């Protein structure tokens with residue numbers, strides 16, 4: 001019974017996710033759903049991307065958090081449109097929340113839309129939002145076993161970033177073990193090693209986005 005209820009909720013969600021996808025496509029907005037555990041570097045990655053693509057692409061950000069608008073304020077300070085969704089306790093964004101948010105955005109003036117999902121590696125992966133790509137971020141400080149512990153997250157990823165590479169000399173993060181674990185779940189996802197603090201590897205990540213969006 002419980003299973004059936006969950007299935008019904010998910011199929012209703014998927015229908016709205018399809019609507020979201022169509023709405024974004026009709027307005028030529030490329031949208032990325034950013035997922036990770038709290039503190040891996042979602043906001044930092046979005047800020048680095050804004051810095052790298054400013055003047056080339058028009059960016060907007062939807063911030064999903066259980067509460068507060070701290071991240072939306074950080075984005076707004078860069079002169080970028082940021083919309084905050086507070087889930088009020090829910091551990092993930094769903095397609096309906098996104099539908100309301102994107103209907104409140106000036107889509108015709110946006111090329112690239114980031115969705116910063118609620119920080120966790122479990123339920124965020126279960127809810128389709130209708131975005132174009134799923135970005136999953138891990139940081140070296142979390143350990144290299146996350147793909148083994150949270151397989152669904154890494155199965156739905158289209159691209160994976162290993163952030164905080166500047167800290168790796170102080171940690172025992174085995175990048176090869178991590179990458180092999182991701183590849184065992186998902187052959188499709190490209191993996192980049194970056195540091196939002198030093199800027200290491202960020203150009204490779206920016207090149208990936210530019211390729212997806214077909215911009216120079």
Ligand SMILES: Nc1nc2c(ncn2[C@@H]2O[C@H](COP(=O)(O)OP(=O)(O)O)[C@@H](O)[C@H]2O)c(=O)[nH]1
Nearest residue numbers: 038039040041042043044163164165195196197
């Ligand atoms: N050393 C180091 N710290 C980082 C890096 N990226 C982010 N941080 C720090 O990690 C903390 C969490 O980052 P944040 O982007 O807010 O993570 P979020 O919760 O996933 O959005 C902040 O204090 C950042 O300054 C990095 O590459 N290296």
Ligand SMILES: [Mg+2]
Nearest residue numbers: 042043071116
């Ligand atoms: Mg954040």
